[in-house]
Amino acid sequence: xxxxxxxxxxxxxxxxxxxxxxxxxxxxxxxxxxxxxxxxxxxxxxxxxxxxxxxxxxxxxxxxxxxxxxxxxxxxxxxxxxxxxxxxxxxxxxxxxxxxxxxxxxxxxxxxxxxxxxxxxxxxxxxxxxxxxxxxxxxxxxxxxxxxxxxxxxxxxxxxxxxxxxxxxxxxxxxxxxxxxxxxxxxxxxxxxxxxxxxxxxxxxxxxxxxxxxxxxxxxxxxxxxxxxxxxxxxxxxxx
Amino acid sequence: xxxxxxxxxxxxxxxxxxxxxxxxxxxxxxxxxxxxxxxxxxxxxxxxxxxxxxxxxxxxxxxxxxxxxxxxxxxxxxxxxxxxxxxxxxxxxxxxxxxxxxxxxxxxxxxxxxxxxxxxxxxxxxxxxxxxxxxxxxxxxxxxxxxxxxxxxxxxxxxxxxxxxxxxxxxxxxxxxxxxxxxxxxxxxxxxxxxxxxxxxxxxxxxxxxxxxxxxxxxxxxxxxxxxxxxxxxxxxxxx
Numbered sequence: 001x002x003x004x005x006x007x008x009x010x011x012x013x014x015x016x017x018x019x020x021x022x023x024x025x026x027x028x029x030x031x032x033x034x035x036x037x038x039x040x041x042x043x044x045x046x047x048x049x050x051x052x053x054x055x056x057x058x059x060x061x062x063x064x065x066x067x068x069x070x071x072x073x074x075x076x077x078x079x080x081x082x083x084x085x086x087x088x089x090x091x092x093x094x095x096x097x098x099x100x101x102x103x104x105x106x107x108x109x110x111x112x113x114x115x116x117x118x119x120x121x122x123x124x125x126x127x128x129x130x131x132x133x134x135x136x137x138x139x140x141x142x143x144x145x146x147x148x149x150x151x152x153x154x155x156x157x158x159x160x161x162x163x164x165x166x167x168x169x170x171x172x173x174x175x176x177x178x179x180x181x182x183x184x185x186x187x188x189x190x191x192x193x194x195x196x197x198x199x200x201x202x203x204x205x206x207x208x209x210x211x212x213x214x215x216x217x218x219x220x221x222x223x224x225x226x227x228x229x230x231x232x233x234x235x236x237x238x239x240x
Numbered sequence: 241x242x243x244x245x246x247x248x249x250x251x252x253x254x255x256x257x258x259x260x261x262x263x264x265x266x267x268x269x270x271x272x273x274x275x276x277x278x279x280x281x282x283x284x285x286x287x288x289x290x291x292x293x294x295x296x297x298x299x300x301x302x303x304x305x306x307x308x309x310x311x312x313x314x315x316x317x318x319x320x321x322x323x324x325x326x327x328x329x330x331x332x333x334x335x336x337x338x339x340x341x342x343x344x345x346x347x348x349x350x351x352x353x354x355x356x357x358x359x360x361x362x363x364x365x366x367x368x369x370x371x372x373x374x375x376x377x378x379x380x381x382x383x384x385x386x387x388x389x390x391x392x393x394x395x396x397x398x399x400x401x402x403x404x405x406x407x408x409x410x411x412x413x414x415x416x417x418x419x420x421x422x423x424x425x426x427x428x429x430x431x432x433x434x435x436x437x438x439x440x441x442x443x444x445x446x447x448x449x450x451x452x453x454x455x456x457x458x459x460x461x462x463x464x465x466x467x468x469x470x471x472x473x474x475x476x477x478x479x480x
Contacts, residue, residue: 041297044304048288057281057329057336061314064284068311071304078301089297096297 016139028203029140034091037077042099043121044070050114062156066118073147080143094197098189106185112164116175119157120182123232127225135203158236165237176238183229187222194218256379268443269380274331277317282339283361284310290354302396306358313387320383334437338429346425352404356415359397360422363472367465375443398476405477416478423469427462434458
């Protein structure tokens with residue numbers, strides 16, 4: 001396990017069987033898979049609910065398709081938890097309240113807000129998967145990359161939002177504010193999770209080799225994700 | 241086309257290419273696929289929404305799984321409509337209002353009502369698919385049977401409802417009433433569709449060979465479906 005060292009270094013740290021012999025590593029991966037699984041399940045629920053705002057059948061179906069893809073991801077993560085001898089419900093439970101809180105305070109009030117949320121959520125998830133993938137054993141990384149490769153349904157959201165801003169530039173101001181609020185709330189809940197789940201936090205900032213909880217490294221990761229978010233919002237015409 | 245004759249007779253009436261040369265048959269199949277497609281899309285939406293009543297994560301995931309399966313059905317029907325040169329949105333549109341009305345007046349008020357609705361909806365759909373399959377060309381029948389074979393997720397609902405009634409027999413009375421109401425509202429909307437869509441109605445009661453609109457045959461089909469529903473409700477402990 002010592003071979004991985006610093007954050008960001010690529011290379012295999014071994015497979016699940018060897019890595020999971022370390023109880024700290026095992027606990028961290030159970031946390032990670034539990035958080036991702038509940039994230040996908042609650043994303044399914046919210047996307048399906050936001051489909052009610054759709055202005056037409058094709059739009060409704062597009063959101064339903066995204067929701068359905070999130071459910072498939074949930075299923076993969078759930079099955080993996082069961083496969084490695086964890087109780088999926090137990091692994092998800094610590095993350096129910098933070099994710100439900102996030103969705104509660106970021107309920108879209110119309111179709112465009114729902115689309116921006118779908119896009120932002122999908123993008124943050126992809127960034128996060130990419131950050132964390134390099135710190136995982138081969139088997140867990142394969143799963144995470146598989147779940148990630150199937151995202152990108154959000155191009156639909158991008159096209160619709162861009163079109164709406166072209167038709168009415170004032171919409172851009174409102175959605176820019178909304179995008180910042182989504183990122184702020186996401187960070188706030190993520191900080192809460194990090195503060196409560198030591199094993200997971202250690203994994204996120206450099207694997208089991210890092211001793212103790214490193215708030216600076218966690219902050220750096222959040223900054224990278226926030227920067228990527230800001231760039232995407234600008235590209236979408238939602239500069240702050 | 242004359243070889244099929246009476247309602248209920250099994251045997252091939254030919255493939256899509258030969259049958260669809262008859263504009264009445266083509267119109268009827270477009271109606272049928274449009275109705276089924278929107279039925280699946282709206283079932284997705286309702287199941288996903290009802291998942292919010294789930295008492296636990298495993299239950300929530302089970303309802304999300306059913307919703308996701310409905311979306312896959314929708315996709316198959318949608319793709320088939322596009323394949324045969326129809327506009328899927330246009331084909332679905334006549335059925336939006338009847339199906340939305342049904343869902344509006346049968347919004348479950350709790351988890352058990354949602355489960356009974358999922359079970360009843362799934363069962364009626366299966367009965368209907370079976371009724372209509374024998375009247376279809378080979379290609380359309382294959383599609384309908386493929387969509388149908390993938391249902392049956394409702395066993396989950398049956399188990400949960402049975403358990404709830406065992407724990408509190410008074411629940412049975414309330415749910416029996418609910419089951420009757422669901423069937424009543426479904427019939428009411430179906431009658432409305434039948435009255436408005438002549439080509440589809442003719443197909444349902446005996447294919448293109450039947451001349452004119454036969455209310456008696458439609459009534460018989462509805463009776464068969466109602467009887468099957470009543471038997472299922474009794475088996476579930478929801479005798480009226």
